[in-house]
Amino acid sequence: MSESAEPFAAERTAGARHGWLAGVNPVAKLAASAVIALPLVFTLDIVSAAVAVVLECVLFLFAGLSWRTFWIRTAPVWIAAPLTGVTIALYGRSSGTVVFEWFIMRVSEGSLELALATFLRVLAIALPSVVLFVTVDPTDLADGLAQVWRLPARFVMGALAGLRMVGLFIDDWRALELARRARGVADAGRLRRFFGMAFALLVLSIRRGSKLATAMEARGFGADTPRTFARESRFGASGWILVAIAAAVSIIAVAAAVATGAFNFILGPQD
Amino acid sequence: MNTAGTRPARIDARGWGWRHAGRAAWAVAGLELRIDAGERVLLLGASGSGKSTLLHGLAGVLGGDEEGEAAGELLVDGAPAAAARGRAGLVLQDPDSQVILARVGDDVAFGCENLGVPREQIWPRVHDALDAVGLDVALDRPTKALSGGQKQRLALAGAVAMRPGLLLLDEPTANLDPRGVGEVVGAVGRVLDATGATLVVVEHRVDAWLPLVNRVIVLGAGEAGTTVVADGSPQAVLGGTGATLAAAGVWVPGFGPRHPSPPTTAEAETLLDATGLAISRVHRPRKASDAAFAPNVVAREIALDVRAGSALAVTGPNGAGKSTLGLTIAGLLAPVAGRVRAAPILAGELGPDPMRWRSRELLTRIGTVFQDPEHQLLSATVRGELEVGPRALGLGQAEMDARIEPLLERLRLDRLARANPYTLSGGEKRRLTVAAALATAPRMLVLDEPTFGQDARTWAELVALLAELRDEGTGIVVVTHDDDVVRALHAKRYALEVQR
Numbered sequence: 001m002s003e004s005a006e007p008f009a010a011e012r013t014a015g016a017r018h019g020w021l022a023g024v025n026p027v028a029k030l031a032a033s034a035v036i037a038l039p040l041v042f043t044l045d046i047v048s049a050a051v052a053v054v055l056e057c058v059l060f061l062f063a064g065l066s067w068r069t070f071w072i073r074t075a076p077v078w079i080a081a082p083l084t085g086v087t088i089a090l091y092g093r094s095s096g097t098v099v100f101e102w103f104i105m106r107v108s109e110g111s112l113e114l115a116l117a118t119f120l121r122v123l124a125i126a127l128p129s130v131v132l133f134v135t136v137d138p139t140d141l142a143d144g145l146a147q148v149w150r151l152p153a154r155f156v157m158g159a160l161a162g163l164r165m166v167g168l169f170i171d172d173w174r175a176l177e178l179a180r181r182a183r184g185v186a187d188a189g190r191l192r193r194f195f196g197m198a199f200a201l202l203v204l205s206i207r208r209g210s211k212l213a214t215a216m217e218a219r220g221f222g223a224d225t226p227r228t229f230a231r232e233s234r235f236g237a238s239g240w241i242l243v244a245i246a247a248a249v250s251i252i253a254v255a256a257a258v259a260t261g262a263f264n265f266i267l268g269p270q271d
Numbered sequence: 272m273n274t275a276g277t278r279p280a281r282i283d284a285r286g287w288g289w290r291h292a293g294r295a296a297w298a299v300a301g302l303e304l305r306i307d308a309g310e311r312v313l314l315l316g317a318s319g320s321g322k323s324t325l326l327h328g329l330a331g332v333l334g335g336d337e338e339g340e341a342a343g344e345l346l347v348d349g350a351p352a353a354a355a356r357g358r359a360g361l362v363l364q365d366p367d368s369q370v371i372l373a374r375v376g377d378d379v380a381f382g383c384e385n386l387g388v389p390r391e392q393i394w395p396r397v398h399d400a401l402d403a404v405g406l407d408v409a410l411d412r413p414t415k416a417l418s419g420g421q422k423q424r425l426a427l428a429g430a431v432a433m434r435p436g437l438l439l440l441d442e443p444t445a446n447l448d449p450r451g452v453g454e455v456v457g458a459v460g461r462v463l464d465a466t467g468a469t470l471v472v473v474e475h476r477v478d479a480w481l482p483l484v485n486r487v488i489v490l491g492a493g494e495a496g497t498t499v500v501a502d503g504s505p506q507a508v509l510g511g512t513g514a515t516l517a518a519a520g521v522w523v524p525g526f527g528p529r530h531p532s533p534p535t536t537a538e539a540e541t542l543l544d545a546t547g548l549a550i551s552r553v554h555r556p557r558k559a560s561d562a563a564f565a566p567n568v569v570a571r572e573i574a575l576d577v578r579a580g581s582a583l584a585v586t587g588p589n590g591a592g593k594s595t596l597g598l599t600i601a602g603l604l605a606p607v608a609g610r611v612r613a614a615p616i617l618a619g620e621l622g623p624d625p626m627r628w629r630s631r632e633l634l635t636r637i638g639t640v641f642q643d644p645e646h647q648l649l650s651a652t653v654r655g656e657l658e659v660g661p662r663a664l665g666l667g668q669a670e671m672d673a674r675i676e677p678l679l680e681r682l683r684l685d686r687l688a689r690a691n692p693y694t695l696s697g698g699e700k701r702r703l704t705v706a707a708a709l710a711t712a713p714r715m716l717v718l719d720e721p722t723f724g725q726d727a728r729t730w731a732e733l734v735a736l737l738a739e740l741r742d743e744g745t746g747i748v749v750v751t752h753d754d755d756v757v758r759a760l761h762a763k764r765y766a767l768e769v770q771r
Binding site for chain 1: 359360385643660711
């Protein structure tokens with residue numbers, strides 16, 4: 001292998017991590033998700049969310065994601081969004097004609113409209129976030145946060161190293177479960193056992209964490225020397241393009257809502 | 272390897288001591304020691320003599336005033352060790368807790384980044400370090416896919432990339448299988464030959480390290496603080512104090528722990544047998560027909576039987592599924608295919624499938640000792656830990672005491688009866704979990720790596736105890752990569768290979 005300063009670019013082929021989007025700085029993806037989400041969080045109408053979803057779906061075609069990956073990764077969103085909608089329809093603030101009523105459930109025209117707006121909103125915010133983050137590698141994100149946004153390296157790298165321990169916790173949890181069966185205490189008291197295991201896991205994770213901290217310190221982590229970065233993280237033109245696209249989606253969505261008179265700013269005067 | 276920038280370090284301890292915060296006793300006190308640049312030192316001593324503390328002190332990772340109190344001076348090249356970041360590289364015992372980043376190249380580069388090495392110099396250093404330790408994998412290889420020996424060499428490469436003048440190794444091979452031990456020792460030898468760095472290594476199993484070192488220092492804790500009990504060439508020290516060291520738990524060649532006598536009784540009837548077994552740690556089969564080919568299956572077509580009064584050793588390299596097999600025949604994991612069947616002599620009034628027994632019903636039938644003792648600790652005291660099983664069986668206090676007292680004494684836990692299990696040493700924890708399993712007198716005992724990282728004294732005690740249980744008619748299953756255990760117990764061997 002050649003000793004270039006960026007030895008991974010050519011080799012990174014795992015999973016969905018290729019295509020145009022994979023080369024965009026993770027920080028740009030974070031910013032783009034925020035730019036799309038922001039206006040949608042502060043409005044509550046059908047038009048802006050619907051326009052955003054439609055535009056996003058067109059853009060997804062160019063994201064370089066296979067259909068299979070797309071549906072697998074976004075499946076939770078497709079489940080959560082309708083559930084949110086149904087909840088709002090049943091229990092949301094009602095207005096207009098009441099369509100259906102039973103106990104505390106009351107479905108009205110107003111709550112149905114609210115439900116549809118919420119459903120679309122969840123899709124419009126969550127789908128692009130999922131699609132953008134499928135191609136984000138945690139290490140690259142940490143590099144970006146530390147170099148592009150200049151967040152403290154101590155905090156970012158510490159969080160990154162800690163994240164890697166999550167897999168160990170899952171193994172620990174399984175072992176704790178089996179060990180309790182082996183020790184004869186797994187027949188009853190499920191709730192109490194759960195808390196006991198949670199506490200044991202906490203103790204184990206603190207121990208693992210302090211060992212990891214020692215290993216990191218032994219490699220000079222936390223010293224006063226200014227830290228350098230082995231991998232350069234550049235925001236670059238592609239980053240700006242992605243953020244610009246996200247901004248365009250937001251602007252078009254809000255503009256469409258204003259133009260049709262549907263615009264409903266949640267902090268503004270209520271009708 | 273490019274050795275520019277590597278200058279062997281000199282060590283001076285002048286009345287140095289360290290007391291961990293919240294402890295009354297000093298871990299190290301009044302230590303006087305000098306190690307010259309380029310020396311290769313094996314540091315020995317009984318457990319509690321302060322070896323690890325000294326190593327951590329030299330690496331500058333003992334921490335500040337909140338972590339403990341220091342006395343005297345500990346100098347690396349004449350400067351306080353704590354201020355000499357980057358002069359020392361430290362490799363610790365546990366392979367899993369030393370991996371810092373997700374990709375091999377990034378992990379090795381981590382130390383260089385922290386030292387502020389310019390980017391264009393980092394990647395050549397990473398390549399040199401990986402070459403030096405003989406870890407020939409792609410830079411973007413996921414670190415979690417490495418074996419234990421590879422992880423330890425990765426940690427070594429991470430230290431080497433910092434170009435330290437002092438290499439500190441704290442039991443770097445205690446958790447490895449024999450192949451991993453060879454890999455790591457070989458890698459350290461190549462690094463030292465290339466850099467000439469000073470080496471201080473702490474390790475119970477000295478035989479693997481003897482060809483590499485030219486000085487052995489034995490620490491002892493006495494009235495006057497930490498003293499150097501013996502110091503000199505390996506031949507002189509081990510020849511002179513070998514017997515004393517062996518008694519203190521060090522594995523000295525020629526003074527190895529005594530093996531128990533062979534089985535006194537002939538092998539008796541089968542307690543449990545397994546046929547056509549396919550095992551997995553997570554998978555639960557939906558269809559029996561395709562289950563044997565499920566992706567998570569680590570081993571298949573396993574057939575074995577566990578007999579009363581006999582020991583069975585499950586051996587094989589890391590990742591072959593030894594622990595999973597142990598848990599499966601212990602009635603804790605359901606097999607993906609095939610079956611585990613307990614004979615009526617073991618099952619009693621219950622059915623033959625141990626997975627269908629209740630947790631409490633396992634206690635008198637199959638006892639399990641896990642690889643990591645901390646996974647199975649349940650109580651706030653050592654004594655409480657031993658009472659868990661008998662209490663679940665509904666035994667009265669008198670009978671409980673009658674069982675627990677002899678166990679506490681037998682496993683040298685009587686003085687620790689009120690201690691919190693989490694505060695025990697590794698060897699004490701191991702003895703505790705074995706005692707806890709024995710408190711309910713199971714007919715069959717499954718132990719996962721019971722001798723992992725144990726000193727020679729604990730090793731000898733455990734093996735003697737297992738041999739005694741075997742001769743009393745218990746069926747013993749040990750999952751191990753320690754060939755000495757297999758030999759000492761005269762165990763039958765069931766060898767697993769890495770599949771896939």
